[in-house]
Amino acid sequence: MAGQQQPPYLHLAELSASQFLDIWKHFDADGNGYIEGKELENFFQELESARKGAGMETKSGSFGEKMKEFMQKYDKNADGKIEMAELAQILPTEENFLLCFRQHVGSSAEFMEAWRKYDTDRSGYIEANELKGFLSDLLKKANRPYDEPKLQEYTQTILRMFDLNGDGKLGLSEMSRLLPVQENFLLKFQGMKLTAEEFNAIFTFYDKDGSGYIDENELDALLKDLYEKNKKEMNIQNLTSYRKSVMSLAEAGKLYRKDLEIVLCSEPPM
DSSP states (O other), X not given: OTTSXXXXXXXXXXXXXXXXXXXXXXXXXXXXXXXXXXXXXXXXXXXXXXXXXXXXXXXXXXXXXXXXXXXXXXXXXXXXXXXXXXXXXXXXXXXXXXXXXXXXXXXXXXXXXXXXXXXXXXXXXXXXXXXXXXXXXXXXXXXXXXXXXXXXXXXXXXXXXXXXXXXXXXXXXHHGGGSOGGGOHHHHTGGGOBOHHHHHHHHHHHOTTOOSEXXXXXXXXHHHHHHHHTTOOOOHHHHHHHHHHHHTTOBTXXXXXXXXXXXXXXXXXX
Protein backbone atom coordinates (compact mmCIF):
# COMPACT_ATOMS: atom_id res chain seq x y z
CA MET A 1 0.00 0.00 0.00
CA ALA A 2 2.10 2.84 -1.32
CA GLY A 3 1.99 6.09 0.58
CA GLN A 4 0.17 4.52 3.55
CA GLN A 5 1.90 3.48 6.71
CA GLN A 6 1.68 -0.13 7.73
CA PRO A 7 -1.46 -0.66 9.81
CA PRO A 8 -0.45 -1.03 13.44
CA TYR A 9 -0.90 -3.91 15.86
CA LEU A 10 -2.82 -6.40 13.69
CA HIS A 11 -0.34 -9.14 14.59
CA LEU A 12 -0.79 -8.77 18.35
CA ALA A 13 -2.43 -11.49 20.42
CA GLU A 14 -4.24 -8.87 22.50
CA LEU A 15 -4.98 -5.21 21.83
CA SER A 16 -5.47 -2.44 24.31
CA ALA A 17 -8.49 -0.19 23.84
CA SER A 18 -6.35 2.58 22.33
CA GLN A 19 -4.55 0.20 19.92
CA PHE A 20 -7.95 -1.04 18.78
CA LEU A 21 -8.90 2.54 18.07
CA ASP A 22 -5.72 3.19 16.06
CA ILE A 23 -6.62 0.24 13.83
CA TRP A 24 -10.15 1.54 13.44
CA LYS A 25 -9.00 5.01 12.46
CA HIS A 26 -6.46 3.58 10.04
CA PHE A 27 -9.05 1.62 8.06
CA ASP A 28 -12.08 3.88 8.38
CA ALA A 29 -10.21 6.27 6.12
CA ASP A 30 -13.15 8.58 5.39
CA GLY A 31 -14.25 8.64 9.04
CA ASN A 32 -17.88 7.73 8.30
CA GLY A 33 -18.12 5.15 11.09
CA TYR A 34 -17.85 2.09 8.83
CA ILE A 35 -15.13 0.08 7.14
CA GLU A 36 -16.56 -0.52 3.70
CA GLY A 37 -15.72 -0.96 0.04
CA LYS A 38 -12.01 -0.51 -0.65
CA GLU A 39 -11.32 0.09 3.06
CA LEU A 40 -12.80 -3.32 3.81
CA GLU A 41 -10.68 -5.07 1.19
CA ASN A 42 -7.57 -3.39 2.56
CA PHE A 43 -8.49 -4.38 6.10
CA PHE A 44 -9.12 -8.01 5.19
CA GLN A 45 -5.89 -8.23 3.18
CA GLU A 46 -3.82 -6.75 6.00
CA LEU A 47 -5.52 -8.95 8.61
CA GLU A 48 -4.77 -12.08 6.55
CA SER A 49 -1.10 -11.16 6.09
CA ALA A 50 -0.72 -10.20 9.77
CA ARG A 51 -2.20 -13.53 10.81
CA LYS A 52 0.10 -15.42 8.45
CA GLY A 53 3.07 -13.42 9.75
CA ALA A 54 2.10 -14.33 13.31
CA GLY A 55 2.09 -18.01 12.31
CA MET A 56 -1.69 -18.36 12.55
CA GLU A 57 -3.30 -20.72 10.11
CA THR A 58 -5.40 -19.09 7.46
CA LYS A 59 -7.83 -20.95 5.21
CA SER A 60 -7.01 -21.69 1.60
CA GLY A 61 -9.27 -20.44 -1.15
CA SER A 62 -9.59 -17.36 -3.30
CA PHE A 63 -9.55 -13.89 -1.78
CA GLY A 64 -13.20 -13.38 -2.79
CA GLU A 65 -14.36 -16.62 -1.14
CA LYS A 66 -12.47 -15.95 2.08
CA MET A 67 -13.76 -12.41 2.24
CA LYS A 68 -17.34 -13.62 1.73
CA GLU A 69 -17.01 -16.18 4.51
CA PHE A 70 -15.45 -13.56 6.77
CA MET A 71 -18.36 -11.17 6.18
CA GLN A 72 -20.93 -13.89 6.83
CA LYS A 73 -19.32 -14.53 10.16
CA TYR A 74 -18.83 -10.95 11.37
CA ASP A 75 -21.19 -8.64 9.51
CA LYS A 76 -24.02 -9.28 11.94
CA ASN A 77 -26.58 -7.01 10.31
CA ALA A 78 -25.54 -8.07 6.78
CA ASP A 79 -25.20 -4.52 5.47
CA GLY A 80 -21.90 -5.25 3.70
CA LYS A 81 -19.98 -2.96 6.06
CA ILE A 82 -18.09 -3.51 9.29
CA GLU A 83 -18.88 -1.15 12.12
CA MET A 84 -16.96 -0.56 15.29
CA ALA A 85 -18.93 -3.01 17.41
CA GLU A 86 -18.47 -5.72 14.78
CA LEU A 87 -14.72 -5.03 14.56
CA ALA A 88 -14.49 -5.53 18.32
CA GLN A 89 -15.54 -9.15 17.76
CA ILE A 90 -12.90 -9.71 15.08
CA LEU A 91 -9.92 -8.32 16.92
CA PRO A 92 -8.72 -9.66 20.27
CA THR A 93 -9.24 -6.47 22.23
CA GLU A 94 -8.16 -6.43 25.85
CA GLU A 95 -11.07 -7.60 28.03
CA ASN A 96 -12.83 -6.91 24.83
CA PHE A 97 -13.22 -3.30 25.68
CA LEU A 98 -16.21 -2.57 23.47
CA LEU A 99 -17.91 -5.91 23.96
CA CYS A 100 -17.68 -5.28 27.64
CA PHE A 101 -20.04 -2.34 27.05
CA ARG A 102 -22.29 -4.33 24.85
CA GLN A 103 -22.83 -6.80 27.65
CA HIS A 104 -23.42 -4.15 30.27
CA VAL A 105 -25.92 -2.32 28.28
CA GLY A 106 -28.52 -5.01 28.12
CA SER A 107 -30.81 -2.89 26.01
CA SER A 108 -31.06 0.45 24.31
CA ALA A 109 -33.60 1.43 26.98
CA GLU A 110 -30.90 1.00 29.65
CA PHE A 111 -28.49 3.01 27.55
CA MET A 112 -31.04 5.82 27.18
CA GLU A 113 -31.72 5.86 30.92
CA ALA A 114 -28.01 6.27 31.64
CA TRP A 115 -27.79 8.94 28.93
CA ARG A 116 -30.72 10.87 30.33
CA LYS A 117 -29.11 11.02 33.74
CA TYR A 118 -26.01 12.72 32.33
CA ASP A 119 -27.44 14.86 29.55
CA THR A 120 -29.04 17.01 32.23
CA ASP A 121 -29.66 20.07 30.07
CA ARG A 122 -31.20 17.95 27.26
CA SER A 123 -28.74 19.32 24.73
CA GLY A 124 -28.24 15.97 22.99
CA TYR A 125 -24.64 15.92 24.20
CA ILE A 126 -22.77 14.93 27.30
CA GLU A 127 -19.66 16.81 28.28
CA ALA A 128 -16.36 15.00 28.44
CA ASN A 129 -16.19 15.42 32.22
CA GLU A 130 -19.60 13.74 32.58
CA LEU A 131 -18.54 10.87 30.38
CA LYS A 132 -16.47 9.31 33.15
CA GLY A 133 -19.54 9.10 35.40
CA PHE A 134 -21.60 7.70 32.56
CA LEU A 135 -19.05 4.95 31.91
CA SER A 136 -18.58 4.13 35.56
CA ASP A 137 -22.37 3.75 35.86
CA LEU A 138 -22.42 1.30 32.97
CA LEU A 139 -19.52 -0.67 34.46
CA LYS A 140 -21.25 -0.85 37.85
CA LYS A 141 -24.45 -2.09 36.20
CA ALA A 142 -22.47 -4.93 34.69
CA ASN A 143 -20.80 -5.76 38.02
CA ARG A 144 -17.54 -5.22 36.22
CA PRO A 145 -14.62 -4.43 38.53
CA TYR A 146 -12.47 -1.54 37.30
CA ASP A 147 -9.90 0.79 38.75
CA GLU A 148 -9.38 4.52 38.28
CA PRO A 149 -6.59 4.26 35.63
CA LYS A 150 -8.69 1.81 33.60
CA LEU A 151 -11.72 4.09 33.79
CA GLN A 152 -9.51 6.98 32.71
CA GLU A 153 -8.22 4.97 29.74
CA TYR A 154 -11.74 3.99 28.66
CA THR A 155 -12.90 7.59 28.97
CA GLN A 156 -10.00 8.89 26.88
CA THR A 157 -10.47 6.17 24.26
CA ILE A 158 -14.17 6.85 23.87
CA LEU A 159 -13.45 10.55 23.55
CA ARG A 160 -10.94 9.82 20.83
CA MET A 161 -13.48 7.62 19.11
CA PHE A 162 -16.40 9.95 19.11
CA ASP A 163 -15.36 13.51 19.78
CA LEU A 164 -14.16 14.00 16.25
CA ASN A 165 -14.26 17.78 16.27
CA GLY A 166 -12.46 17.98 19.61
CA ASP A 167 -15.05 20.17 21.35
CA GLY A 168 -15.11 17.91 24.43
CA LYS A 169 -18.74 16.87 23.89
CA LEU A 170 -20.29 13.63 22.71
CA GLY A 171 -23.52 13.31 20.75
CA LEU A 172 -26.14 10.66 21.50
CA SER A 173 -26.10 9.10 18.04
CA GLU A 174 -22.30 8.78 18.18
CA MET A 175 -22.26 7.23 21.63
CA SER A 176 -25.00 4.83 20.65
CA ARG A 177 -22.48 3.12 18.38
CA LEU A 178 -21.41 1.31 21.56
CA LEU A 179 -24.71 -0.58 21.47
CA PRO A 180 -25.08 -3.99 19.84
CA VAL A 181 -26.16 -3.50 16.24
CA GLN A 182 -29.52 -5.18 16.66
CA GLU A 183 -30.20 -3.14 19.81
CA ASN A 184 -29.24 0.16 18.29
CA PHE A 185 -32.63 1.58 17.46
CA LEU A 186 -30.98 4.94 16.81
CA LEU A 187 -29.29 3.44 13.76
CA LYS A 188 -32.72 2.54 12.45
CA PHE A 189 -33.59 6.22 12.34
CA GLN A 190 -30.40 7.19 10.55
CA GLY A 191 -31.86 7.11 7.09
CA MET A 192 -34.89 9.11 8.18
CA LYS A 193 -33.55 11.91 10.31
CA LEU A 194 -35.71 15.03 10.23
CA THR A 195 -34.82 18.67 9.76
CA ALA A 196 -35.88 21.03 12.55
CA GLU A 197 -38.88 22.17 10.45
CA GLU A 198 -40.05 18.62 9.71
CA PHE A 199 -39.64 17.66 13.34
CA ASN A 200 -41.60 20.67 14.60
CA ALA A 201 -44.41 19.94 12.17
CA ILE A 202 -44.72 16.28 13.18
CA PHE A 203 -44.41 17.02 16.91
CA THR A 204 -47.04 19.75 16.75
CA PHE A 205 -49.36 17.39 14.88
CA TYR A 206 -49.21 14.81 17.70
CA ASP A 207 -49.08 17.28 20.57
CA LYS A 208 -52.72 18.13 19.96
CA ASP A 209 -53.22 20.19 23.11
CA GLY A 210 -49.97 22.14 22.72
CA SER A 211 -48.67 21.02 26.12
CA GLY A 212 -45.08 20.61 24.84
CA TYR A 213 -45.01 16.86 25.45
CA ILE A 214 -46.57 13.68 24.08
CA ASP A 215 -47.44 10.42 25.83
CA GLU A 216 -46.59 6.84 24.94
CA ASN A 217 -49.63 6.26 22.71
CA GLU A 218 -48.96 9.41 20.74
CA LEU A 219 -45.33 8.39 20.36
CA ASP A 220 -46.52 5.04 19.07
CA ALA A 221 -48.58 6.74 16.37
CA LEU A 222 -45.75 9.15 15.55
CA LEU A 223 -43.23 6.31 15.06
CA LYS A 224 -45.64 4.33 12.87
CA ASP A 225 -46.20 7.44 10.81
CA LEU A 226 -42.50 8.04 10.43
CA TYR A 227 -41.94 4.50 9.24
CA GLU A 228 -44.76 4.61 6.72
CA LYS A 229 -43.52 7.94 5.37
CA ASN A 230 -40.10 6.40 4.81
CA LYS A 231 -41.61 3.21 3.35
CA LYS A 232 -39.79 1.09 5.92
CA GLU A 233 -41.02 -2.21 7.25
CA MET A 234 -41.89 -2.08 10.93
CA ASN A 235 -43.02 -5.07 12.92
CA ILE A 236 -44.94 -4.64 16.13
CA GLN A 237 -42.14 -6.12 18.23
CA ASN A 238 -39.63 -3.56 16.95
CA LEU A 239 -42.08 -0.76 17.39
CA THR A 240 -42.64 -1.74 21.01
CA SER A 241 -38.93 -1.90 21.78
CA TYR A 242 -38.16 1.44 20.04
CA ARG A 243 -41.03 3.08 21.87
CA LYS A 244 -39.75 1.73 25.17
CA SER A 245 -36.24 3.00 24.42
CA VAL A 246 -37.44 6.48 23.46
CA MET A 247 -39.76 6.60 26.49
CA SER A 248 -36.72 6.06 28.74
CA LEU A 249 -36.09 9.74 28.06
CA ALA A 250 -39.53 10.74 29.30
CA GLU A 251 -40.40 12.24 32.68
CA ALA A 252 -43.35 10.59 34.41
CA GLY A 253 -44.69 9.35 31.08
CA LYS A 254 -44.32 12.76 29.42
CA LEU A 255 -41.97 12.89 26.46
CA TYR A 256 -40.93 16.49 25.93
CA ARG A 257 -40.17 18.04 22.58
CA LYS A 258 -36.47 18.43 23.35
CA ASP A 259 -36.01 14.78 24.32
CA LEU A 260 -37.56 13.45 21.13
CA GLU A 261 -35.65 15.99 19.08
CA ILE A 262 -32.38 14.42 20.23
CA VAL A 263 -33.42 11.08 18.74
CA LEU A 264 -35.14 12.17 15.55
CA CYS A 265 -33.31 15.27 14.34
CA SER A 266 -30.29 15.22 12.13
CA GLU A 267 -28.62 17.85 14.29
CA PRO A 268 -29.15 18.03 18.06
CA PRO A 269 -30.93 21.25 19.06
CA MET A 270 -28.59 24.15 19.63
